Amino acid sequence: MSEYTPEQVIKRIKKGKSLAGADLSGIDLSKVDFRSQKEGGIGEKPVVLRKADLKGADLSKSNLSGADLSMACLDRAKLSWASFKKADLKGADLNWADLEGADFENANLSEAKLCRANFNKANLENANLSEANLAEADLSKAYLNMVNFRRANLIEADLSDAQLTDADLSEATLEGARLSRAKLVGTKLNFANISELDLAKANLTRAILTEADLSGSNLNGAKLIGANLDGANLTGTKLRGADLSGAKLVVANLTGANLIEAKLCDAKLSRANFHDATLQRADLSGADLVLVDFSGANLSEAKINKATLKEANLCKANLCGAIITKSDLRGADLSSTRIRGADLSEADLSEANLSEAKLREAKLHETKFINADLNHAEFK
Numbered sequence: 113m114s115e116y117t118p119e120q121v122i123k124r125i126k127k128g129k130s131l132a133g134a135d136l137s138g139i140d141l142s143k144v145d146f147r148s149q150k151e152g153g154i155g156e157k158p159v160v161l162r163k164a165d166l167k168g169a170d171l172s173k174s175n176l177s178g179a180d181l182s183m184a185c186l187d188r189a190k191l192s193w194a195s196f197k198k199a200d201l202k203g204a205d206l207n208w209a210d211l212e213g214a215d216f217e218n219a220n221l222s223e224a225k226l227c228r229a230n231f232n233k234a235n236l237e238n239a240n241l242s243e244a245n246l247a248e249a250d251l252s253k254a255y256l257n258m259v260n261f262r263r264a265n266l267i268e269a270d271l272s273d274a275q276l277t278d279a280d281l282s283e284a285t286l287e288g289a290r291l292s293r294a295k296l297v298g299t300k301l302n303f304a305n306i307s308e309l310d311l312a313k314a315n316l317t318r319a320i321l322t323e324a325d326l327s328g329s330n331l332n333g334a335k336l337i338g339a340n341l342d343g344a345n346l347t348g349t350k351l352r353g354a355d356l357s358g359a360k361l362v363v364a365n366l367t368g369a370n371l372i373e374a375k376l377c378d379a380k381l382s383r384a385n386f387h388d389a390t391l392q393r394a395d396l397s398g399a400d401l402v403l404v405d406f407s408g409a410n411l412s413e414a415k416i417n418k419a420t421l422k423e424a425n426l427c428k429a430n431l432c433g434a435i436i437t438k439s440d441l442r443g444a445d446l447s448s449t450r451i452r453g454a455d456l457s458e459a460d461l462s463e464a465n466l467s468e469a470k471l472r473e474a475k476l477h478e479t480k481f482i483n484a485d486l487n488h489a490e491f492k
Contacts, residue, residue, distance in 0.1 A: 114139040114169075128156030132180075137167040142190070145175040174208075182220075222260075252290075272310075307345075377415075447485075 115135045117123070124131060124144060135373045147153025154176060161176075163183045170190040177197040185205045193213040200220045207227045209414040216236045224244045242262040249269045261284050266287040278298045286306045293313050300320045308328040315335045323343040332352045342362045352372045360380045365382040368416045371391045382402040389409045396414060401421045406429045413433040431446075434454045444464045454474040462482035 113137060118144075122154060125155045125159055130160040132162040134159050134161070135165045136169055137165050137185075138169060139166070140170045141174055142170045142172045143174060144171075146179055147175055147177055151177070157417060212326055302340075328492075 113360070114137055114199045115140070118139060119133065121131065121141060121458045122144065123141065124374060126348045127344045131267055145153040145412040146159040148155045148157050148260055148280060152329055157181065158178045159176065159316045160180045161184050162180050164181070164353070165185045167185050167187045167404050168189060169186070171194050172192045173194060173376055175298060175351040175368050177195050179196070179199045179326065180204045181204050182200045183204060184201070186209050187205050188208045189206070189210070191209055191211045191214050195215045196439045198218045198281050199216070201224055202220050203223045203306045205219070205225045206229050209226050210233050212230050214231070214234045216234065216239045216266045219239045220447055221244055222240045222242045224241070226246045228248045229250070231249060231251045233253050236259050237255050238258045241264050242260045243264060243424040244364055245265045245376045246269050247265050247267045250303050252270045253273045255275050255277050257275050259276070259477070261279060261281045263283045264395055266284055266286045266289050269286070270290045271294050273406045274291045274293045274294045276294055276296045276299050278423045279296070280300045281304050283303045285460050286304060286309060289306070289309055291309055294311070296319050297317045298319065299314055299316065300408055301324050302320050302322040305323050306329060307325045309326070309330070311331045314331070316339050317335050317337045318434065319339045320486070321339060321341045321344050323405045324341070325345045325346045326349050327347045330350045330454045331354050332350050334351070334354045336356045336359050336438065338358045339356065340360045340434070341364050342360050344364045346364055346366045346369050349366065349369045351374050352370050354371070354373060355375045356379050358378050359376070359445045361380050361384050362380055364381070364384045366389050367385055367387045369386070369389045371389060371394050374391070374394045376399055377395050381404055382400050385405045386409045387405050387407050390475070391409060391414050393412070394414045396416045396419055399419045401419050401424050404421070407425050407427045408429060410430045411434050412430050412479050415435045415440055416430070417435050417437040419439045419443045421444050424441070424445070426444055426446045426449050428448045429450070431449060431451045431454050436456050436459050437455055441459055441461045441464050446469050447465045448468045448471045451474050452470055453473045456479045457475050458479065460480045461484050462480050463484060465485045466489045467485050467487040472489050473490060
């Protein structure tokens, strides 16, 4: 129990006395304005609650803007709709705390303990949560724009419908986290572990995901327009209907990925690995596909017109019904590839390997086969 009554706490604050290290567990200080008198509060100066014990305390709808709560214990505290703008909560313990609708704009929560805390609808814009522990925290519908989550632990956290524009999640751990419908425009996720996540319909426009691990994640219907996924691991990732227009996936690994009806027009995909990937009806128009590995991939009915596929590996791929007009396939390997009914009009296959390729019913108007290997290729 608290060593002070609410009245005694308020009296000390009015006199500018410190409450650092005080036992205030279970106290009711709801709706109290702890700011200095100059800012409209009751205090002689900004309140100091460093290392104070506020476990289970009720501070709901209170104003603690600018307060020093570093290393304080707020375990299971009631903090809904309270204001912590520019407050210092570095290393504070807020495990299981109720922070619904609370305002942490520009607050310092680095290294804080926030396991299973409820941040639903809270505002943390531009807050510092680097190296914080947010395992299983509820951040759904929270405002997290420009938040620093570098090296934070977000295992099984709920970030669905959250606003994460320009947030920094570099090197963060997000295993099992939920990010469906989250807005991650311009978000930094480079080197982050985000394997097997639910990112369905998430907005990752211009997000930075270089060398991120997205293997097995659900990105169906996600927006990745202009995103940087260079060197990313996307093996087995679900990207059905995803929009990756203008995205960068240089040297990315998409082995076995599902990209049915995905948009990859004008994307930079040189040296990417699409081995055994499914790209039926995908749009790769104008894409840079130099040295890409499409071996065994399903590209049936895909749009690959005006694309650059120089020296690409399409061995045993399925290109039936694909539109590959005006594309550059010089030196590409299409051996044993199924190209039945595909449109290769005005495509350049000079020096390409088409040995044992199946080209029945393919449209070859003005197609170039200069020095191409057509050994045992089927045209009829």
